[in-house]
Amino acid sequence: MLPSSTVENYLKAIYVGEMHLADGQTLVPMGQLAGALGIAPGTATTMVKALFESGLVVYEPYNGVRLTAAGQKLAARVLRRHRLIELFLVQVIGMNWDEVHDDAEQMEHVVSDRFIERIDEMLGQPEVDPHGDPIPTADGRLPHRALETLLTCPLHTPVTVARVTDQDAAFLRFIESNNLKPGQTIEVEARDEVSDSVRLKGHNDERMTIGARAASKLLVTG
Amino acid sequence: MLPSSTVENYLKAIYVGEMHLADGQTLVPMGQLAGALGIAPGTATTMVKALFESGLVVYEPYNGVRLTAAGQKLAARVLRRHRLIELFLVQVIGMNWDEVHDDAEQMEHVVSDRFIERIDEMLGQPEVDPHGDPIPTADGRLPHRALETLLTCPLHTPVTVARVTDQDAAFLRFIESNNLKPGQTIEVEARDEVSDSVRLKGHNDERMTIGARAASKLLVTG
DNA sequence: CGTCACATTTTGATTATTCAAAATTACATC
DNA sequence: GATGTAATTTTGAATAATCAAAATGTGACG
Ligand SMILES: [Mn+2]
Ligand SMILES: [Mn+2]
Ligand SMILES: [Mn+2]
Ligand SMILES: [Mn+2]
Numbered sequence: 001m002l003p004s005s006t007v008e009n010y011l012k013a014i015y016v017g018e019m020h021l022a023d024g025q026t027l028v029p030m031g032q033l034a035g036a037l038g039i040a041p042g043t044a045t046t047m048v049k050a051l052f053e054s055g056l057v058v059y060e061p062y063n064g065v066r067l068t069a070a071g072q073k074l075a076a077r078v079l080r081r082h083r084l085i086e087l088f089l090v091q092v093i094g095m096n097w098d099e100v101h102d103d104a105e106q107m108e109h110v111v112s113d114r115f116i117e118r119i120d121e122m123l124g125q126p127e128v129d130p131h132g133d134p135i136p137t138a139d140g141r142l143p144h145r146a147l148e149t150l151l152t153c154p155l156h157t158p159v160t161v162a163r164v165t166d167q168d169a170a171f172l173r174f175i176e177s178n179n180l181k182p183g184q185t186i187e188v189e190a191r192d193e194v195s196d197s198v199r200l201k202g203h204n205d206e207r208m209t210i211g212a213r214a215a216s217k218l219l220v221t222g
Numbered sequence: 223m224l225p226s227s228t229v230e231n232y233l234k235a236i237y238v239g240e241m242h243l244a245d246g247q248t249l250v251p252m253g254q255l256a257g258a259l260g261i262a263p264g265t266a267t268t269m270v271k272a273l274f275e276s277g278l279v280v281y282e283p284y285n286g287v288r289l290t291a292a293g294q295k296l297a298a299r300v301l302r303r304h305r306l307i308e309l310f311l312v313q314v315i316g317m318n319w320d321e322v323h324d325d326a327e328q329m330e331h332v333v334s335d336r337f338i339e340r341i342d343e344m345l346g347q348p349e350v351d352p353h354g355d356p357i358p359t360a361d362g363r364l365p366h367r368a369l370e371t372l373l374t375c376p377l378h379t380p381v382t383v384a385r386v387t388d389q390d391a392a393f394l395r396f397i398e399s400n401n402l403k404p405g406q407t408i409e410v411e412a413r414d415e416v417s418d419s420v421r422l423k424g425h426n427d428e429r430m431t432i433g434a435r436a437a438s439k440l441l442v443t444g
Numbered sequence: 445c446g447t448c449a450c451a452t453t454t455t456g457a458t459t460a461t462t463c464a465a466a467a468t469t470a471c472a473t474c
Numbered sequence: 475g476a477t478g479t480a481a482t483t484t485t486g487a488a489t490a491a492t493c494a495a496a497a498t499g500t501g502a503c504g
Binding site: 472 | 483486504
């Protein structure tokens with residue numbers, strides 16, 4: 001049986017959930033999964049048990065869930081599709097990076113492999129999507145880059161924005177209007193614990209101050 | 223409630239069914255609808271009753287079904303999306319005209335209005351899809367061209383292929399390999415009742431003979 | 445070790461969509 | 475007008491996905 005859109009969404013959420021696990025943790029808690037998918041906890045339990053029966057996940061009651069090799073393969077495929085489609089919508093269709101997520105969320109389940117191959121080719125086998133999120137390769141490998149956040153990168157040193165880890169449209173528009181999109185070069189001038197903020201020097205030496213919360217969502221390379 | 227993919231498919235099938243109705247007929251028979259959708263007759267009955275409750279169709283038990291104004295509006299929207307997407311897949315993605323139907327069948331239900339607007343613009347507000355099928359306008363009107371088939375058009379007179387009314391991939395590939403795609407100019411040299419065939423002069427004066435059945439699926443303009 | 449808060453699972457139910465097969469209806473034909 | 479065939483509807487059932495609310499388990503803390 002080919003997996004339903006629902007199953008694909010669960011697998012993708014578990015896949016992404018696994019990446020955000022704290023060191024040592026190996027299982028995605030059911031509550032976190034339910035939250036990510038916007039469904040009731042009981043629904044997640046029921047579904048995860050079905051995924052377990054299908055051999056797509058390891059499920060430890062009361063502890064959480066993790067993908068099997070088979071589940072990982074499917075999940076990587078869906079995530080690859082999602083991110084390629086997002087980039088395609090920006091690059092080819094001309095949509096804005098804050099409005100592509102919902103379309104990709106649906107299209108990832110329905111377009112043909114042919115379609116995916118063609119846009120991958122058109123885009124030149126890209127490695128990251130419009131938000132800087134890495135695109136899994138066709139064979140299911142997820143390229144990893146070591147990045148720092150604006151909370152941890154060196155001060156007074158030019159860094160390049162590489163990734164924005166928040167899909168919220170309003171946040172993305174804020175980033176865009178302040179020239180903080182991936183690819184742009186900035187410098188952290190100061191961090192202040194007390195005011196919970198970070199001061200930046202951005203495009204055209206423009207200064208700006210953003211909250212630590214927001215700063216932690218901007219990943220950069222040295 | 224926004225209509226489900228299933229509802230959209232039913233409405234679209236009824237819409238298309240209405241166009242193929244013989245003169246005088248005003249209702250699409252349930253059996254024909256079920257056939258078009260590839261579902262059991264009883265399923266169609268159940269669903270059509272639900273569509274009737276929603277005010278999207280007129281339903282006359284044992285006679286058939288017809289769209290209301292509300293149903294027509296939704297159906298035209300879906301058909302517009304389908305055909306724009308097909309053209310987009312051919313023109314922009316570079317897919318072949320025999321492989322775009324299935325992708326369009328799914329995408330029509332999920333892409334945003336924004337996406338549709340953008341591809342409509344990219345394609346220059348096209349009037350027909352890759353098969354020559356007319357694209358409903360944004361306000362739900364379906365432009366009608368008076369076309370003849372290769373069975374009825376004048377003999378020994380250059381005509382231009384305008385539309386191919388059969389989505390079957392093998393048939394489409396046959397048409398393509400014989401240079402009979404929409405836009406190409408041909409001439410009917412003879413029709414023969416007995417052999418049930420039509421002789422054509424096509425590209426580079428190449429002669430070919432096709433069956434009457436196939437000939438009836440090629441629509442042309444004078 | 446007992447208790448409480450919180451996470452998780454279970455229960456009971458609903459909605460949407462579908463099918464196979466039985467029952468019914470319509471219509472043409474004798 | 476009776477009858478038979480074909481179309482249509484009804485019936486009974488299944489699957490997938492979901493929720494709210496009740497029940498239960500887990501782990502922390504005093
Ligand atoms: Mn999705
Ligand atoms: Mn992204
Ligand atoms: Mn469809
Ligand atoms: Mn078409």
